[in-house]
Amino acid sequence: MRTTLRTAFVVASLTLGACVTINIYFPEAAAERAADQIIDDVWGTDPGSEAPAPPQSQTPNALRALVVALVTGFVSDAHAASGDIDVSTPAIDRLKSSMQARHRQLEAFYDAGAVGVTANGLVDVRDLKAVPLKDRTKLQALVAAENSDRDALYREIARANGHPEWEADIRSTFARRWIDRAARGWWVNDGSGWRQR
Amino acid sequence: MSLFFCGRADSISVLEYEAAQLTFPGGAVAGLSAVLSLETGALRVRADTVVLPDVADPIRALSLDCKGAELTPRHLICESGRVTFDHPWIGARDSEVTLVWNRADDSFQIDAKGIEVLGGAGSIRASGSAEAWSLDLALEGLEVPHALSAANWALDVAKALDGNGHLGFRARLWGSGSHVGGGTGSIQFRGVDLENDDGTLGIEGLQGVVKGQWNNEQGHMQFSAETELIRGELFRDPIYLSVVESAPVSVSVRGTRNRGSIRIERFDLEHAPTGIMGGALEIELPNGPIRGAELAFDRLRLAGIYQSFLGSMFDPEERLGFDVEGDAAGRIRLTAGRLSEVSLQFADLDVSSSVQQLGITGGAGDLEWNAAGTPARSTVRWQQANIYRLPVGPGEIAVEAQGERFRSLSPTTVPILGGKLIVDSFAAEHDEQIGVSWRAGGRATGISLERLTDALDWVSMSGDVSGILPMARYQANELIVDGALLIRAFDGTVTATGLRLKRPLGPGPTLEANIDLRGLDLRALTQTFSFGKIEGQVDGWIRGLRLVDWRPRAFDAYIGTPVGYSGRRRISQEAVEELASIGGGGAGAQLSKGFLGLFNEFAYRRLGIGCVLDGGTCTMRGVSPATHGYHLVEGGGLPRIDVIGFTDRVNWEELVARLIAATRSGAPIIQKEVR
Numbered sequence: 113m114r115t116t117l118r119t120a121f122v123v124a125s126l127t128l129g130a131c132v133t134i135n136i137y138f139p140e141a142a143a144e145r146a147a148d149q150i151i152d153d154v155w156g157t158d159p160g161s162e163a164p165a166p167p168q169s170q171t172p173n174a175l176r177a178l179v180v181a182l183v184t185g186f187v188s189d190a191h192a193a194s195g196d197i198d199v200s201t202p203a204i205d206r207l208k209s210s211m212q213a214r215h216r217q218l219e220a221f222y223d224a225g226a227v228g229v230t231a232n233g234l235v236d237v238r239d240l241k242a243v244p245l246k247d248r249t250k251l252q253a254l255v256a257a258e259n260s261d262r263d264a265l266y267r268e269i270a271r272a273n274g275h276p277e278w279e280a281d282i283r284s285t286f287a288r289r290w291i292d293r294a295a296r297g298w299w300v301n302d303g304s305g306w307r308q309r
Numbered sequence: 310m311s312l313f314f315c316g317r318a319d320s321i322s323v324l325e326y327e328a329a330q331l332t333f334p335g336g337a338v339a340g341l342s343a344v345l346s347l348e349t350g351a352l353r354v355r356a357d358t359v360v361l362p363d364v365a366d367p368i369r370a371l372s373l374d375c376k377g378a379e380l381t382p383r384h385l386i387c388e389s390g391r392v393t394f395d396h397p398w399i400g401a402r403d404s405e406v407t408l409v410w411n412r413a414d415d416s417f418q419i420d421a422k423g424i425e426v427l428g429g430a431g432s433i434r435a436s437g438s439a440e441a442w443s444l445d446l447a448l449e450g451l452e453v454p455h456a457l458s459a460a461n462w463a464l465d466v467a468k469a470l471d472g473n474g475h476l477g478f479r480a481r482l483w484g485s486g487s488h489v490g491g492g493t494g495s496i497q498f499r500g501v502d503l504e505n506d507d508g509t510l511g512i513e514g515l516q517g518v519v520k521g522q523w524n525n526e527q528g529h530m531q532f533s534a535e536t537e538l539i540r541g542e543l544f545r546d547p548i549y550l551s552v553v554e555s556a557p558v559s560v561s562v563r564g565t566r567n568r569g570s571i572r573i574e575r576f577d578l579e580h581a582p583t584g585i586m587g588g589a590l591e592i593e594l595p596n597g598p599i600r601g602a603e604l605a606f607d608r609l610r611l612a613g614i615y616q617s618f619l620g621s622m623f624d625p626e627e628r629l630g631f632d633v634e635g636d637a638a639g640r641i642r643l644t645a646g647r648l649s650e651v652s653l654q655f656a657d658l659d660v661s662s663s664v665q666q667l668g669i670t671g672g673a674g675d676l677e678w679n680a681a682g683t684p685a686r687s688t689v690r691w692q693q694a695n696i697y698r699l700p701v702g703p704g705e706i707a708v709e710a711q712g713e714r715f716r717s718l719s720p721t722t723v724p725i726l727g728g729k730l731i732v733d734s735f736a737a738e739h740d741e742q743i744g745v746s747w748r749a750g751g752r753a754t755g756i757s758l759e760r761l762t763d764a765l766d767w768v769s770m771s772g773d774v775s776g777i778l779p780m781a782r783y784q785a786n787e788l789i790v791d792g793a794l795l796i797r798a799f800d801g802t803v804t805a806t807g808l809r810l811k812r813p814l815g816p817g818p819t820l821e822a823n824i825d826l827r828g829l830d831l832r833a834l835t836q837t838f839s840f841g842k843i844e845g846q847v848d849g850w851i852r853g854l855r856l857v858d859w860r861p862r863a864f865d866a867y868i869g870t871p872v873g874y875s876g877r878r879r880i881s882q883e884a885v886e887e888l889a890s891i892g893g894g895g896a897g898a899q900l901s902k903g904f905l906g907l908f909n910e911f912a913y914r915r916l917g918i919g920c921v922l923d924g925g926t927c928t929m930r931g932v933s934p935a936t937h938g939y940h941l942v943e944g945g946g947l948p949r950i951d952v953i954g955f956t957d958r959v960n961w962e963e964l965v966a967r968l969i970a971a972t973r974s975g976a977p978i979i980q981k982e983v984r
Contacts, residue, residue, distance in 0.1 A: 217625075
């Protein structure tokens, strides 16, 4: 009987163990905190209405990952799923300071409605006519440079955190936060067309 | 058609004429009626519609009333008439009119004054006969929005334009029957603003005049025009020009228009700040595209061109702060709307950067290219250049272009810092997806390390840099050097491999490399850095070196006595103190105060120091572990002295400060105990 029970336990353990799949879920809340930190640095003090980040509770997916991880003893993996997103690498610092410097020139164009924030985490020329003729070439070049930095930023954050496959998620998290935190009067396009905040 | 005479047969008092439809070459009048009272001189003419040659919309509700018309055997004269009509371009209008009809030769003269049209007012005079007529228009104060509406019928481009400001318009047309034989005219721009829908074309505050003339024979039009713009701003994405009275824009054009295309046989443009250019082009109608063009640049002023638009495109944030001087000349050709040939010569090119990223003095060259893929040879020369802070001597590159691929024709030797950089091969290409990429292979010989370190404002070192660069590749804003760069310094060698430079001209350039150090003579090394005196040799490495903005961010570095080294190994008391000060302790500082102060130098068995930099902190290590620390120096002989480091982790900035202080002052600065 003892042998049977032991055998059953071993089989059950192996079966359960064999069924467990460990997934590292994108840490949405941490990504939002990281996005807000970078937006603070680039745009300065919150330029928009008070649009706090959503509560930093675990998303259902993250929670599931945590439970699975605890059950199977992979606590370190669960920690990776719910921990902070690192945005302090030299490359990210460089991109951030480049965007920060550029924002001093772009800010007036946001205010004038010439440039807006888009759903893909980038900026776009919304109304070139809102800009004096002499600044139009410059504005377009600024937008191109800003988008190049933003693309690199999302890529670098994903890479620096050991998950290049997170780039699209990081981009969409940033896109949402850029839009939510855009200043009153700025133009945003969340995919349904331009609207003024 | 009917003609009525009213009154007694010997005294006709009223003449009446009616026609349901009257046609003439290219036009027609419908619903025409005319009544002339011979007693009162009252003339009344009405027409439902009048279709004019080459005019899309008809004139409607035309009426002419003349109170004192005079009919004689020779003339019909109406001196104080009033005409009203309605036309889609200009709306309902009325004006004073004087009409003279010479019955003898069937000639006429019509003067209409005070015509309010397109927001302005003016006069029209038509005279001559059906066989040879002329029309003079003089309109002032025309409002641009109205003029754009009126121009819609002729120019599709006008439909997409908004504008403001005023125009003056004068023209004289002549012709025969329905045929317009030619004309002269002028348009005055007075504070004109124009803009298209997407803002890629714009004019602001334009003051100037266009004068032109044309002849039209059998569908073949010849024209010429001269434009003088004295004030305003012009933008055609991406080119922007600011025009001021002291530097006006002059354009002259001569060409022909046939069915389907406009051919500009010659145009000349002069704008003192940017240069003089001319050429020919053919534009497909309606509204482009440009079929073919040849533009000749007699003289381009690169300073003005850079300021006008190149600077905004290339350096919008003014990070590089380029100042460009020089002249260029040449020509470009467009075929089927695409760039097909370039031949440009430039001279006296000076490029300087306020942040010293890149500079060229005395640049000159001859750039040749064609889209057909026929090999074309270009050369570029310069007297002096600088890359970052490195001065580069005179050089010349000869390149063959074939389509969007370029390759060097012969090795290029560039003097740099007392040595030579020899570029054996160079090739570049442009790809729509990845942009510009290039690769080059070459050698460096005898580059003075002393001059290199001086130029970079580092501690002056003696030696030279040489090496073979099998291939350097630049793509996607990253420069990768295959092969090894060899530096001969301090009687040993420094070998750099895995060199990668990201964003060489962009913000935050990042350099990555692995460096191997072999057989460096410590005596020369310590003398160079004023670091006391150490005799012996060291090997070592700097692995995973990463510089961001030329500041170290990460590396694993170590130098130490080579295994098996049997040469002389002595360390001065001063060097021991310096070493101790770098380690963050003050043990060495106590040397001179005790028994050991009697000795100037000591023998040692081996020494070594290392640092792994990560996150701004250096994790230190020595040549071997010691109790609670690590040996920086393992003594040998008597008196034996060991230098032991106890500080495991040192802030990098602090360590650099200590190194600088140690190499400058020659005295320890840290007085506290090692732990």
